[in-house]
Amino acid sequence: MTQELTSQWLAEIKALKQQIAELQTEHDAGWQSAEKWRKLYNTEAEQRRTDAQMAQQTIASLKAQIHQIQGIEAAQLDDPTATTAIQQEVEQLQSVEELKARLIAVMKERDRLLQALKTEQDNHSQTRKSLTTALGDAIDGLTKERGST
Structure with a gap:
């Protein structure tokens, strides 16, 4: 009977x-899967941050170009009300697409005005x-008339 109990205990152990061992294997597989997803998430988050930073730089650059094209500098525009209105209009632009569209419109207007000036x-x-x-x-x-008289 002791032999039988020992065998049962050994079988149970x-x-x-x-x-x-199976649970440890599942745990390790789950951990590896979580680590893989964590890396993918971090890579995607870093890409999003980089894209956002580049978009901000592009927006700043386009705003600077708009300011330059519109002649917002105080030396070129004496009317402070007009300057403020233009600055507010530029500040309301929220996306790169809006800035690009506005820049294109301004450049078309500039070209039209240059053509009108020419x-x-x-x-x-x-x-x-x-x-x-x-x-x-x-x-x-007059010379002919003076010469004939």
Whole structure:
């Protein structure tokens, strides 16, 4: 009977050791899986932080370009109300896409104004040539009339 109890105890101990080994294996596998997910999470979080930082830098750069293009510097814009309004408009832009869209609109407006200025300069030049020609013709006419009298 002692032999039988000892065998049962040994069998029970062996079964428990087997369960402990299986549980340890499951524990290790779970730990490795958790570690893998932790690394993936940390990698993704770092990428998100990097993307956010780059977006902030891009926003700052685009805001600086908008400020430059709009001529917000005090030397270029004497009206403090207009300057404040422009600064508030720029500050309300929240995303890189909004900044890009606004920058594109400003650049189109600048190009349109440059074209209008060039057209005005060309018209001014043509008017000056026409007036110079008319003045020259008038002087020639006066000279001929004085010479004939």
